[in-house]
Amino acid sequence: MTLCANLVLLFQPLVFILLGFCSESYTCTDTITATQFIKDPQTLLSNGTNFKLGFFSPANTTNRYVGILYNIPPTTAVWVANRDKPLNDSFGTVTISKDGNLVVLNRQKQIVWSSNVSDSTSNSSARLLDTGNLVLVDNNNGRTLWESFENPSDSFLQKMKISTSGNEAEIDLLTSWKSPSDPSIGRFSSGLDPQNIPQVFVWDNGKPYWRSGPWNGQTFIGVPSLDSVYLNGFSLVDDREGSVTLLYNYANDSTIIYIELDSEGDLIEKYWNHEVQDWEIGWSALEDECDVYGKCGPFGSCTYSQDLPICSCLKGFEQKDIGEWERGNWSGGCVRMRELKCERNGTVGEEGKEDGFLKLTTMKVPDFAEWSDAVEENCGKECFRNCSCLAYSFYSGIGCMQWSGTLIDTNKFLKSGGVDLYIRVAYSELSNMQLLSLSRCIYLSLEHAFNIDCKLS
Ligand SMILES: *[C@@H]1O[C@H](CO)[C@@H](O)[C@H](O)[C@H]1NC(C)=O
Ligand SMILES: *[C@@H]1O[C@H](CO)[C@@H](O)[C@H](O)[C@H]1NC(C)=O
Ligand SMILES: *[C@@H]1O[C@H](CO)[C@@H](O)[C@H](O)[C@H]1NC(C)=O
Ligand SMILES: *[C@@H]1O[C@H](CO)[C@@H](O)[C@H](O)[C@H]1NC(C)=O
Ligand SMILES: *[C@@H]1O[C@H](CO)[C@@H](O)[C@H](O)[C@H]1NC(C)=O
Ligand SMILES: *[C@@H]1O[C@H](CO)[C@@H](O)[C@H](O)[C@H]1NC(C)=O
Ligand SMILES: *[C@@H]1O[C@H](CO)[C@@H](O)[C@H](O)[C@H]1NC(C)=O
Ligand SMILES: *[C@@H]1O[C@H](CO)[C@@H](O)[C@H](O)[C@H]1NC(C)=O
Ligand SMILES: *[C@@H]1O[C@H](CO)[C@@H](O)[C@H](O)[C@H]1NC(C)=O
Numbered sequence: 001m002t003l004c005a006n007l008v009l010l011f012q013p014l015v016f017i018l019l020g021f022c023s024e025s026y027t028c029t030d031t032i033t034a035t036q037f038i039k040d041p042q043t044l045l046s047n048g049t050n051f052k053l054g055f056f057s058p059a060n061t062t063n064r065y066v067g068i069l070y071n072i073p074p075t076t077a078v079w080v081a082n083r084d085k086p087l088n089d090s091f092g093t094v095t096i097s098k099d100g101n102l103v104v105l106n107r108q109k110q111i112v113w114s115s116n117v118s119d120s121t122s123n124s125s126a127r128l129l130d131t132g133n134l135v136l137v138d139n140n141n142g143r144t145l146w147e148s149f150e151n152p153s154d155s156f157l158q159k160m161k162i163s164t165s166g167n168e169a170e171i172d173l174l175t176s177w178k179s180p181s182d183p184s185i186g187r188f189s190s191g192l193d194p195q196n197i198p199q200v201f202v203w204d205n206g207k208p209y210w211r212s213g214p215w216n217g218q219t220f221i222g223v224p225s226l227d228s229v230y231l232n233g234f235s236l237v238d239d240r241e242g243s244v245t246l247l248y249n250y251a252n253d254s255t256i257i258y259i260e261l262d263s264e265g266d267l268i269e270k271y272w273n274h275e276v277q278d279w280e281i282g283w284s285a286l287e288d289e290c291d292v293y294g295k296c297g298p299f300g301s302c303t304y305s306q307d308l309p310i311c312s313c314l315k316g317f318e319q320k321d322i323g324e325w326e327r328g329n330w331s332g333g334c335v336r337m338r339e340l341k342c343e344r345n346g347t348v349g350e351e352g353k354e355d356g357f358l359k360l361t362t363m364k365v366p367d368f369a370e371w372s373d374a375v376e377e378n379c380g381k382e383c384f385r386n387c388s389c390l391a392y393s394f395y396s397g398i399g400c401m402q403w404s405g406t407l408i409d410t411n412k413f414l415k416s417g418g419v420d421l422y423i424r425v426a427y428s429e430l431s432n433m434q435l436l437s438l439s440r441c442i443y444l445s446l447e448h449a450f451n452i453d454c455k456l457s
Helices: 002-011 013-019 322-326 376-385 427-436
Strands: 043-045 051-056 065-070 077-080 093-096 102-105 111-114 124-128 134-138 144-147 155-157 160-164 174-179 182-193 199-204 207-211 234-238 244-248 257-261 267-273 278-284 300-302 311-313 317-319 334-336 356-364 370-372 389-395 399-404 410-412 419-425 441-444 449-452
Touching: 051 124, 077 155, 093 124, 155 160, 160 182, 174 257, 182 257, 311 317, 317 322, 356 376, 356 389, 356 427, 376 389, 376 399, 376 419
Parallel strands: 300 410
Antiparallel strands: 043 051, 051 065, 065 077, 093 102, 102 111, 124 134, 134 144, 155 257, 160 244, 174 182, 182 199, 199 207, 234 244, 257 267, 267 278, 300 311, 317 334, 356 410, 356 419, 356 441, 370 399, 389 399, 389 419, 441 449
């Protein structure tokens, strides 16, 4: 009693004054057992008072859900138990069932949600930690049976991990709510992609919707707004054997900050501004239309602009279907204008000259990068020698990236960020570039690489 009262006095003076006794609304413990359960509207408070577990109704509904909430004024649920089975009255209970599972019961004492761990014992308890993790432990041996951090809803909290072992079934996913008033599982999910260079994805019904770009050891290089964040909080462990783990741990513990996958498919980092007593946005994935995966189709490039069409073809490519492009449907993408020499098996003449690479600056690199252990000087040469290699990029922290097949989800950043991307084009494209374009290009021969400065001054 005293501990709880003291904590309430220290951190929640308002609540304390309003409610007087922690037993009315706050239980005096952070633990649920078979005999120590919570009933709507009771709330369990974590030891350091950062989080509470209890019943809530989202905006514009009277449905009741059990969730882990930030212990701040606006109801902010970071995890929901009975997402798909709301209670329609306020007679719900959260307790430990006879089989040792953490359960949510309705008025009729029917189970509407269960932690559902098959190896549960009859003596277990659930504790809400100050990190926001709700942990079910076996009291006989202290073993963790289940935890909310391993079963996330739509929020990625500090000290949470998301991992992939290359096996899609094992990827931990965030899943969006259906709408701001309906926590049931919506269209969008987010997690790490098990490709050979780790990237974060948002999927729309399983199809790519947003992509972070590759991890360079410090940040995801396709999200320029993350660069401006002094410490973005992310760290990633890649054992290069198919197991990748992403951690989120912002340096400042007193900052209330988390990442939410909202019901529109946007990943948003929100932090609590104590002064204005409201959430503010640190960064978000979908800042403009170009952030939507594959907006401009294969071999297209997206540049956000309010006046001009956002899509264009990569240099050396042209619209596959001009009619559709003019109607603003870019999804068909682009096709190569002039065949590469390496595809023509060495015809002679002007067209027999070697293919080259055009340098595109401040780019979000395409999806499906293949990693090569080539050093910087050899990255381009290695790509040049293999006709399947359509583009390459070298970036410190990642090394040599090469692309074959289709170049998709390529963006040109205007403001900042991005990397240099070299794309393979026929020699005649290089010549055209020299005559027509202001861009700088690179011509690469088998023996050595050298720059032709294409800039007309
Ligand atoms: C709660 O926190 C206090 C100090 O912060 C600590 O002394 C106490 O042991 C904690 N209680 C439990 C149940 O862990
Ligand atoms: C709740 O409903 C009001 C009125 O229809 C609407 O303005 C508001 O945006 C809704 N809030 C949410 C979170 O859906
Ligand atoms: C509430 O839900 C229970 C069972 O889930 C059902 O029996 C009852 O009719 C519902 N009440 C209303 C008012 O919908
Ligand atoms: C518990 O798990 C079993 C098997 O995995 C599943 O069929 C069942 O629907 C789950 N029950 C609940 C309440 O989630
Ligand atoms: C559950 O386990 C704890 C720790 O071993 C023990 O103190 C307690 O008596 C047990 N409760 C029951 C009901 O077996
Ligand atoms: C941590 O955040 C708090 C509140 O936002 C701020 O007052 C404090 O200076 C920060 N500490 C550090 C080391 O940045
Ligand atoms: C856009 O173009 C693609 C292929 O080019 C086509 O499959 C799709 O139906 C078009 N969408 C619309 C809305 O016209
Ligand atoms: C070039 O040669 C390869 C294999 O030697 C063959 O598969 C391909 O069809 C040839 N391409 C052309 C355009 O002749
Ligand atoms: C050329 O690149 C393709 C695609 O990356 C790869 O499958 C193939 O093994 C490479 N060929 C050689 C000779 O390295």
